[in-house]
Structures are given as C-alpha cells and as structure tokens.
Amino acid sequence: MKVGFCGLGVMGSPMARHLASKSHEVVVYNRNTEKAKQWVDKNGGKFALTPREVGEQCDVVMVCVGNDDDVRSVVFGAPSAKSLSASSKSVENGLLAGLKPGTVLVDHTTASATLARELSAACSAKNVGFIDAPVSGGQAGAENGALTVMCGCDDQKVFDRVRPVFDAYAKACQRMGDAGAGQLTKMVNQICIAGVVSGLAEALNFAMRAGLDADQVVEVISKGAAQSWQMENRSKTMVRDQFDFGFAVEWMRKDLGICFDEAKNNGADLTMT
Known part of the structure; x- marks a missing residue:
C-alpha cells in the first residue's frame, strides 16, 4: 500500500520506519526538508516538498505533529499561531487539497476532539475517510513498534481497511466510536x-x-x-x-x-x- 507520513519527530520518524520495514511504499513530509531527505536516505521511500504532494501519491496518509495548530497547518495549509494569515499558495499545498476520493487521512497527533470532528467533516466533503488515532506508549513504544492506538472513525469500513496498516507499529488498536472518540480516549x-x-x-x-x-x-x-x-x-x-x-x-x-x-x-x- 502507498502510505504517506507527515511529521518525522520523535514519534513519527520511527512509526514511518516501521511502515517502510513492512514493505509499504512510504512517502514522507517534514517541515524541515533536510530531515525528510535524511530519513529517506536511511529508510528508503520518497520525500515530498509539500503535504499536498504526499496526498496526491498515497492511499493512506498519517499525520503526527505537535498540536491542533500544527495539524491545521499540514492538512489545510492554515496559518500557525505565529503567523497572521495563510497565503493562497499555502492553502493549495495543504494535505487535503491533494487527497483523492477514497483515500484515508489518519491523525496520530494528540489533539482536541473538536479538531477531529472538524477534520472528519472536511474529509467527508471530499469523499475522503478520516480516523483520529492518537497513540500511547511514548518514544520507546514508537521505536519498538509497540504502541496502543485509540481510534475514532465515523465509518467502520474505513477503519477496517486501514486497521492492518497500524500493525506495523502497534501492539493494540481499537475503534472507540465516531470521530473524536479516539481523542477523548x-x-x-x-x-x-x-x-x-x-x-x-x-x-x-x-x-x-x-x-x-x-x-x-x-x-x-x-x-x-x-x-x-x-x-x-x-x-x-x-x-x-x-x-x-x-x-x-x-x-x-x-x-x-x-x-x-x-x-x-x-x-x-x-x-x-
């Protein structure tokens, strides 16, 4: 499966590495492009210059960043809390702009349930599936592929389709309810x-x-x-x-x-x- 991963921090980098080790075709994005290049040199796959490029190439895209503002910046091309406005170019380069109907967006960030519902609605409007999927287990769990994933998803079929992908870095994974339920858990x-x-x-x-x-x-x-x-x-x-x-x-x-x-x-x- 072609899997995208946006965010190569202490959690995202090893999670993406596990995906690559399971023979998925991985495309990564990081705000620091040099870090993405280094990840590809070490683990294989490809890197993208924008989140949109990741969405255009993949069946499933994971996001694992810092907070609500960071997620919005990646998904919508929205401004971060430090900037005043988003240019039309940044909006065009957002992940959602590149996702095709039938693909799935997975947010592994620990964020608000309100944001999860917002993302689910935005994805639904484009016929894109959405799963809020925060993880527990810390850096060690990510490195060892032993995370616990708590999921919220409005469509059981969407969850079932992506569920096997989580096995690359999770020891446990469960759908807790509709969008937002993963974050609440x-x-x-x-x-x-x-x-x-x-x-x-x-x-x-x-x-x-x-x-x-x-x-x-x-x-x-x-x-x-x-x-x-x-x-x-x-x-x-x-x-x-x-x-x-x-x-x-x-x-x-x-x-x-x-x-x-x-x-x-x-x-x-x-x-x-």
Missing part, C-alpha cells in the same frame, strides 16, 4: 498517567525523607497493589533525579489543557488532575 489515558506519576513522585519523596531506601521500597511495593507501568519504568530514574528523557512535561501540560477544555463542555470534575 487519549484524554482519559493522560488523566490516568498524570495522576499515577504525581502519586509516585510524592510517594518516593516521602520514602526518602523518611530515611528509607527508595529502591528497596519500590522493590517491595511493586509486588503489591501499588504496582504500575509508571512505577516499573520511572521510579528508578525519579529516585536519582533523572528526568531529561521520554515524554516532555510541556507536552503533558498541553495534553492536560485539552482535557480541561473538554471537561468544561461535559462537566467532568478534574480536581486531582
């Missing part, structure tokens, strides 16, 4: 992670201030009900005051901001978050 995921990480950090600080050996404490309590992925993968580095790796705090703050915005709409109490 990712919000639940981030709320859970934020709570567990905060609790773990406070607990380890308590242990150390109490004069306990934090490593021994973790070894014992990880055998009981307190055990979690965060404890298994983050406790040892927390104890050693090592935090400069993995998922950046600024991205978690961005994700939780999306959660708070959605909570205003549905009335959910996020006091602990």
